[in-house]
Amino acid sequence: MNENQQIYESKKVVRNYRGLNKIYPAERVLLDIISRKTGKETMLDLGIGAGRTTYHFASLFKKYIGVDFSAGMIVASRNRFKDRLNAEFIVADVTSIPQLQVDHFDFILYSLNGIDCLRNFDDRVKLLSKIYNLLGNGGVFAFSAHNTKAITRLYTFQWPRRNPYRIITEYIKQKKLRSINGPLSNFINKDFFQLYDGGEYFKAFFSYISPALQIKLLKDAGFKKIQTIGIKGNELALEKVIDSDDDWIHYFCYKD
């Protein structure tokens, strides 16, 4: 079991995800695109957690398959969506998904920076190519990824806007960031790195990737049309996204 799998199996983290059904602004844009898309037979949802995205997307498809390597998350999803008869939930690592009942998907999703939980850069490259092959013609792959350009803000003390007690939590976070990962200079001007950014109580590590490198990897995997969306749901032209310092970038990738 890798380090990240262990934390996503923990009862505390599963409980946190079980309560989620919020949809983010960029996902609203995606939901609109997918609702209008022709060809909505099959959807594959990777790293589904406790089914936050099942809630919004599964009803649009005839067959929906959700995958997560955390058995706890899959049990939570099954319990939550007992009545959703088109949905199947599978415990599997996305880097070695077993043979599925469906071999081509109209839509594949890896939401909430789940792709950044992968062990290393090589796993990311291999997965992108596998996803391209799993998509049928006209299929869409959507995901979000942490942006390397947001690292300076992560390392900058964020004064709380409302709750003054958050000064203490922010102070502790800034101290931990440095003690676990070292100084900001370890990460500046890099196109890819991994660190413990505070997510999942500093117990999970996450990859960060520059939009320029992520777009190159998607093109190498075979995607010709890629749309990039900022954190507020605003479309970012490809030449602008390279300089964006949004915390996450959403990538919508089309297979023709």
Ligand SMILES: C[S@@+](CC[C@H](N)C(=O)[O-])C[C@H]1O[C@@H](n2cnc3c(N)ncnc32)[C@H](O)[C@@H]1O
């Ligand atoms: C940040 S959470 C996102 C959960 C969900 N997609 C959402 O939007 O609420 C990442 C999820 O991906 C799962 N995950 C991470 N790496 C995985 C892997 N290699 N194979 C399967 N699931 C993985 C974790 O267990 C966790 O549930």
